[in-house]
Amino acid sequence: MPSGDRIPFIDLVTPHQELAIELVAVFEKALSTGGFIGGPMVEEFEKAFAAYCQAVECVGLASGTDAVRFALMAAGVKAGDVVVTVPHTFIATTEAVSQAGARPDFVDIDERTYCMNPLELRRYLDEKCRWDESQNRAFLKDSGAPVTAVVPVHIYGQTADMDAILEIARTYNLIVVEDACQAHGAEYFSRRDNRWHQAGSMGQAAAFSFYPGKNLGACGEAGAVTTNDPELAKMIRKLRDHGQARKYYHDVEGYNGRLDAIQAGLLSVKLKHLPMWTKQRADLASRYDELFKSLSADVIAPYKPEWAHAVYHLYVIRVRHREALKTHLAKAGIDSGIHYPIPLHLQKAYEFLGYKEGAFPVAEQSASEILSLPMYPQLTHEFQDRVVQEVIKYMSEGAITNEVTPLISATTP
Numbered sequence: 001m002p003s004g005d006r007i008p009f010i011d012l013v014t015p016h017q018e019l020a021i022e023l024v025a026v027f028e029k030a031l032s033t034g035g036f037i038g039g040p041m042v043e044e045f046e047k048a049f050a051a052y053c054q055a056v057e058c059v060g061l062a063s064g065t066d067a068v069r070f071a072l073m074a075a076g077v078k079a080g081d082v083v084v085t086v087p088h089t090f091i092a093t094t095e096a097v098s099q100a101g102a103r104p105d106f107v108d109i110d111e112r113t114y115c116m117n118p119l120e121l122r123r124y125l126d127e128k129c130r131w132d133e134s135q136n137r138a139f140l141k142d143s144g145a146p147v148t149a150v151v152p153v154h155i156y157g158q159t160a161d162m163d164a165i166l167e168i169a170r171t172y173n174l175i176v177v178e179d180a181c182q183a184h185g186a187e188y189f190s191r192r193d194n195r196w197h198q199a200g201s202m203g204q205a206a207a208f209s210f211y212p213g214k215n216l217g218a219c220g221e222a223g224a225v226t227t228n229d230p231e232l233a234k235m236i237r238k239l240r241d242h243g244q245a246r247k248y249y250h251d252v253e254g255y256n257g258r259l260d261a262i263q264a265g266l267l268s269v270k271l272k273h274l275p276m277w278t279k280q281r282a283d284l285a286s287r288y289d290e291l292f293k294s295l296s297a298d299v300i301a302p303y304k305p306e307w308a309h310a311v312y313h314l315y316v317i318r319v320r321h322r323e324a325l326k327t328h329l330a331k332a333g334i335d336s337g338i339h340y341p342i343p344l345h346l347q348k349a350y351e352f353l354g355y356k357e358g359a360f361p362v363a364e365q366s367a368s369e370i371l372s373l374p375m376y377p378q379l380t381h382e383f384q385d386r387v388v389q390e391v392i393k394y395m396s397e398g399a400i401t402n403e404v405t406p407l408i409s410a411t412t413p
């Protein structure tokens with residue numbers, strides 16, 4: 001039987017209760033003005049979030065999925081194009097590629113960061129594609145389709161290695177759209193520029209999600225694109241609003257992809273607290289790291305490269321007997337998660353791409369060993385200690401009876 005309270009995976013109640021007065025005031029303001037779509041609350045949030053990301057523009061949208069889709073479309077991805085991303089992400093990344101009319105394709109991840117491996121991206125372009133000098137484009141050798149964009153995913157709140165990815169993108173004339181849906185406030189140190197950059201300010205555009213469980217979450221659905229390109233922002237403002245910049249003058253066919261004013265108002269309230277919440281997450285992550293040190297042979301903690309300040313959307317460990325450990329934790333009253341159990345190339349939805357098991361070995365092995373532990377700003381040290389104690393208990397008792405398979409080394413380059 002669980003001892004004491006159940007430890008939830010995430011706490012969506014406490015932060016909203018703490019801010020209830022301010023949040024309810026947003027709702028009352030909307031009710032008293034009737035401003036439900038667009039208007040000052042949306043503009044105010046867009047300004048604040050652009051500043052937070054050190055980006056020139058922010059365009060509020062209905063979801064992170066719309067953000068990836070509109071960013072790709074506005075940046076110039078066309079029907080029939082190929083967009084390269086990773087199989088180790090939430091399906092929204094590739095859904096958005098398909099919704100933009102393109103075909104998603106994959107390269108494997110780095111075994112330490114779980115983000116796109118730039119060497120694999122280069123290998124894909126060199127080996128699977130031919131370079132056409134006159135069109136300044138890479139084309140897939142098998143289908144002849146042009147490869148026009150890359151979507152690095154800043155998974156779990158840690159940025160992909162953007163210097164390398166941006167360099168490859170320059171060489172092969174690729175659009176870069178960051179999927180920053182899990183990385184609000186994450187930072188990347190560019191050795192090229194010799195300075196830190198915010199997630200969302202490095203590609204042509206970046207997509208953010210404000211799904212409730214994200215580091216900055218709305219009280220419903222919401223998302224945004226950030227970009228340093230005002231023309232691109234203008235195009236996304238059109239796409240989100242039925243292709244119009246002026247009411248009933250439709251330059252293109254667009255979508256209904258706007259951000260609700262109430263959600264924007266709620267997000268503005270919460271954004272003020274995001275730096276503190278991010279610090280709390282980072283402190284909790286360091287504390288987990290420290291507490292797991294004695295288990296370093298059995299538990300691989302998140303990799304901390306010098307060039308990244310992660311925001312720990314998730315705290316993901318890697319262990320040999322993931323399912324058994326998850327069951328052990330559940331029995332002890334501790335919720336955990338798996339992000340994500342089946343890589344996208346092995347999903348039924350992507351059978352048509354023709355990939356088989358073994359196509360992306362790092363993503364596949366990671367998917368079978370990763371476990372996301374409780375991580376949220378309000379997580380107490382007492383709860384955290386209990387999580388770690390149960391992992392230790394499992395490792396000293398349960399794991400011994402299981403067959404041992406080697407872990408991918410977290411230290412090999």
Ligand SMILES: *Cc1c(COP(=O)(O)O)cnc(C)c1O
Binds near residue numbers: 209
């Ligand atoms: C959450 C998420 C999305 C999609 O965001 P929604 O707001 O749910 O549409 C896209 N990519 C990644 C990596 C995500 O985590």
